[in-house]
Every structure is written in C-alpha cells, then in structure tokens.
Amino acid sequence: MNIEKLLGETVLNSWKSVNQRVSALLAQLSDEQIHEEIAPGKNRALYIVGHLTAVSDRMFPLLGVGERRFPNLDPVYLEHPDRTEADPLAPADLKAAWEDVTTRLTDALEAFTPEEWLQKHTAVSDQDFAKDPGRNRMAVVLSRTNHISYHMGQLMLMQNSR
C-alpha cells in the first residue's frame, strides 16, 4: 500500500473505532437508561445520541456523498436544548437511525481515494479553499470524530465512576 493510501486508511480506522464505541454503548443502554441524564441537571443520553445522529447525518451534504435521511432531528437535538421539544423517535428507532447513518457514512469514506479525502467540503467557497487547502473533507471527518469522542466521554459517566 502506498503512503497516501495508508494515511487515509489510518484516519478511517480512527473514525471507525470511535463510531463502534458509540454503537457498542447503545447496544447496552436500555430504553430506561437512555432516558436518564448523564449527570444531575445535564443532558439525557437520548439527547446526546439524537445530537450525534443529526451531526453525522449532516455530513452527507457537507462531504458531498449523498442526501440526509433524518433532517427532522435538527430542531430537537441541534437547535433547542434538551427537554424543550418532544423526541421525534422512540429509542429503538433513534438507535436504528444512528446505525443507518454511521454505516452509510463509513461506506462512503471507505471509497475515498487520497485525492478525494483532500477535496474541499461543501461549506467552504472555492476562493477560501484556494487560500486554505486544510479545509478539506478529512478535516471535517477528524473534527466530527473528535466531536463524537467528546460526547462519548459524557455518555460514559453513566456507566462508571470516572
């Protein structure tokens, strides 16, 4: 495998492993547990899962790899704080939405060539991208991978003492 391809592969592995951790946690969380707050007065696990699913769903147009499927999550889990809007999906359906989004996104990323990883994302203009080629698809994937890890650290507070 050449250097460029291996660099892309290494980033993809990081994305996959973080997404798999979320999926593994969701598989363990009962419908009752997912409604609990991660800590007193903080977001419910359900809200965080809805938030992560919405953010990942928005990556399809952002990376130019397809259409979103769950735009109805945005008002509840991106635009309003927890417990101000009704949850649009039952826990089982939200978990299925997460799996659907993460699986299809990962399939799309698997197909990227090194050149495709470095193409601009759709939220940056041609002009701005010419000035800063760092605003590419890989930067989006790395940023979202960190965002998932950030909330995973919060979800894990429900499970153990740390």
Added chain:
Amino acid sequence: MNIEKLLGETVLNSWKSVNQRVSALLAQLSDEQIHEEIAPGKNRALYIVGHLTAVSDRMFPLLGVGERRFPNLDPVYLEHPDRTEADPLAPADLKAAWEDVTTRLTDALEAFTPEEWLQKHTAVSDQDFAKDPGRNRMAVVLSRTNHISYHMGQLMLMQNSR
C-alpha cells in the same frame, strides 16, 4: 504542497486544535475550580488534567521523539482512582506541565515527514507491524487526540449546562 504532506498536515491541525481547547480551558479554571468534581461523585478536574498530562507525556517514548519529563504523575493519575493519592503538583505547576508537554509534542509532530508519520510506534514489534502497518505513529496521535476530546467533554460539564 503534495498530497502526502497535506494529509499529515490535516491530522496535525486536528491534534493542535484539540490541545488548544484544553489549554484555553485551563487558562480559565481557577485553583478553586480545578479542585471541583466535573459532576457529583465523579473525577475532579485536577485529576483529569493530571491524567491527560501523564498520557501525553508517555507519548514521547511511544513515538520515539524524546524522554518523558513527568513520570511521577503516573501513580496518581493513571494507576489509581481519584482522591486515593496525594496530588504531586500544585495546580499552577500541573498547568505548566501540561503546557510543556503539549508544546514539545506538537513541535516534534510538526517535524514529521509523511514517511515518519507512518513509522511504527515503539509498543509494537517489527513482526506485528509487518502484519499491520496501521499500527503507526499517526494511529497513536489520532487515538490520543480522541482521548483528549473524550475528557474535554467531561471537563466542559463544569462550565455549561450540556
């Protein structure tokens, strides 16, 4: 800039931005706040900062880029749970240790060529690395970047409602 170099640069930017978020938060945390728990019964912020500093300090030998400076953090922040050992450093000294480690690590990563990013880390044998070239320095840096994000999500619970 060629493709390989830009891929490495994009990963480095992600590392830098996550580390800068921690540094910015530490600059805001008073000595009193850093002793608070991130949520009732959970780790103190000080413990998490000690933990992150120890983990980053261990990256020097792991990546083969120098000697560690703060091995005395390990027993307290890696090997024992919070509040079982005395904190070895005052908050100001721990913050300075974090800055020292993150600055020197970032300098070392800045100097990596694409080939150097893909060299094996020191915790994998030549034999295992031959089987799986994904066990390289970039994989370590991505894993540690996610680890910092994970704990950053916990530290931020002190600051806001989410």
